[in-house]
Amino acid sequence: MHFSPQQAILTLGDPFYDPVAPADFPQTILRFRNDRAAATVGLETLTDAQWIAHFGRFQPFEGSLPRPLALRYHGHQFRSYNPDIGDGRGFLFAQMRDEAGRLMDFGTKGSGQTPYSRFGDGRLTLKGGVREILATEMLQALGVNTSKSFSLIETGEALHRGDEPSPTRSAVLVRLSHSHVRIGVFQRLAYEKDAESMRALVAYVLANLHGSEGGPVELLQGAITRCADLAASYMVAGFVHGVLNTDNINITGESFDYGPWRFTPEWDPGFTAAYFDHAGLYSFGRQPEALYWNVMQLAAALRLVSDEAPLIAALDSFPDAYETALTAAMLRRLGLAPTPLANPAALVLAIDGTLRETKMPIDRFFFESFGGNAPEGPAFDEIRRLIADFVPARTRDHPYWSDAQPCSMHIEEVEAIWSAIDERDDWGPLHDKVAAIRRMGEALA
Incomplete structure (x- = not known):
């Protein structure tokens, strides 16, 4: 498709946002570009230099927003109302239509200070950007409606944070989202x-x-x-x-x-x-x-x-x-469709109770159960009885289903992926994991 820039947010006017300038970073090293997501909005043919110009230096797209906009909002934070927040380290950079005709937004994280930064530096740690890539890729593969991590560019600043070893590396992240508007x-x-x-x-x-x-x-x-x-x-x-x-x-x-x-x-x-x-x-x-x-x-x-x-x-x-x-979500992950005899509500309750009792790893359970199976053992007898009244909605023909282990995303692996980057500047484990997640997504789709 062709890139279709939009300016819909400008119809709301000044009460909703403040024009801001992006940070001028000392470096812009491209670390991740999501060409799969880029293809949905007509930007997959950008060169790396053009990509960095737009998503590291925030050169506007012709026909979209002329300047970044920091949106104004309040919010309950852990149920305490806070009127002193807003886009503090990000902004709305551009709008466009995707292949389905939806209005989409490019929002940033770590793009510099705004009127709502308060005491923050407006920056993002590189580790935070890597973690967001892993979260969004895994959630998309599992069928969750999620923003897409579109771009990650390392920015060459040393950041100090209280919750990780400092100084640490910095980055700017761009998300592709169906709206930047929050409650x-x-x-x-x-x-x-x-x-x-x-x-x-x-x-x-x-x-x-x-x-x-x-x-x-x-x-x-x-x-x-x-x-x-x-x-x-x-x-x-x-x-x-x-x-x-x-x-x-x-x-x-x-x-x-x-x-x-x-x-x-x-x-x-x-x-x-x-x-x-x-x-x-x-x-x-x-x-x-x-x-x-x-x-x-x-x-x-x-x-x-x-x-x-x-x-x-x-x-x-x-x-x-x-x-x-x-x-519906449970049946999607199980790859099942109901028959007239099926009792989906009872199946959901049985899975909830059995997984609580057995402590079976969630990913292993769904891996073994996809397409109408169930794990061995008497603890799963009720699930097997209920599944018998469903039919497979998808097959196990994809090579993923022959793997020894399901694709998971637990904290130990996240830390190992980050350690490879932090200690050796080795980005191979991250890119390998993204490929493995997308392969699982193909098997589930």
Whole structure:
């Protein structure tokens, strides 16, 4: 396809963002370019020099945004409201259409200070960029609606951080996302009682992102459905985002912004990703609750321009939407389709209970069970009985299913991949892992 630049965000006007200048980095060393994602927006033919000019020096794309924009937003951070945040080390760099006609955004991480940086340096560690690549690639392969790590460029600055050995290497990351708008954007407008801007934002999201018409209730219902699906796909992937604050929840329900993420090795509801999540607010098993709470905050913000009763009625649909999405996500990862005799809800409950009891590694369970199988042993008898009423939706013909081990992404491997880069500047393990993840994605697709 041809690159299709857009400027839709400019219709919202000055109350929503601040024009900013990108940092002038001492170096721009290209470390990762996602040509698979680039092909979806018509940019796969860029030379490396052109790539660096756009994604390391932020040369504008003709017909897209003339200057980067730092979006204004508020947010609940671990359920405490914070009106002093916004795009603090990133910005909206460009907009375009993808091959499906969707409006897409290039957002950055580590691109320099903005009016919302507070005491931060506006930078990103190279390790943080590598971790985001691994998270997004794995989640995409497992069927999670996620932003794409589009570009990673090392920038040649020595950064000091309290949670890793310092000084450490720096980078700038570019994400390809279906929207840079978060729930926190709505919260800021409600906080400031700016009804006119809220109506403009609702219209923008419905017209450009949800592809629908209507008003605040339709917007909320779309967000509920998408966030319920996201919660379900996190669970089936065994993924823990770690920081599900309202400023980290995209209005399109697309997962993004990966900091302390982890994949839980076992089906452990209490497993947490962030060392600072002492209460387990965003633990593995509480992620559906967290996303439900976040759409409640969206509903609260929308009361500025809507009657309350229909918003409450829409919120009541979240539990059923989540259960439906969880069943669909579970069957996708199992490669199964139901027959008239099948009981999908019972199968989901049996898998949940059995994995909790047996502590079988999540990835091993789905690897052995794909296409209508189940692990050996009496603990899995109930799962085998229930699976017999389903039919395979996909085959095990791909060579991946002959591997000795499933493709996983646990913290030990993440650290080993980073150590190769940090100690030997060896990028081979990262690129090999991305290739292995994409191979698994082909087998699951």
